[in-house]
Amino acid sequence: MFPLIYVPTLNTVVFKHAPISWEWGIVFVEAVIFFLGIETWKLMKRFYFRRKARKATGSVIDLETRVFGHYYEMSSGSQDEEVGQEKRAS
Structure with missing residues (x-):
């Protein structure tokens, strides 16, 4: 089934697929938001566990x-x- 959507006539006439244009903007924005979210999560986790370790180990x-x-x-x-x-x- 997968290769059928790349046959030119079947792609546009039967399945009504068209190439994406402005949708790529959404893809890149969401990728940046996801990346920033993950990196922020890792940073906060690192701060939390450093502080917790500092309190637990003392000096x-x-x-x-x-x-x-x-x-x-x-x-x-x-x-x-x-x-x-x-x-x-x-």
């Missing part, structure tokens, strides 16, 4: 500690348990 500046600190604590505890179990087994 901790080390990014690695803030992001992976929880996993460092978890891994050190599990290694201690594994070492303790190995000592008991021997």
Whole structure:
């Protein structure tokens, strides 16, 4: 069905399709509005989560500690348990 609308006679006589002209203006305006909306949303989200992180972390500046600190604590505890179990087994 898709290629049929591009046959010249079928396109204009049967399906009554015509090429768009001023409608391209609507397409470009809507694309710009959509782009600006998405970028504004991302900017607001970035501001919100930065402020939330600043309140939650206080003055901790080390990014690695803030992001992976929880996993460092978890891994050190599990290694201690594994070492303790190995000592008991021997």
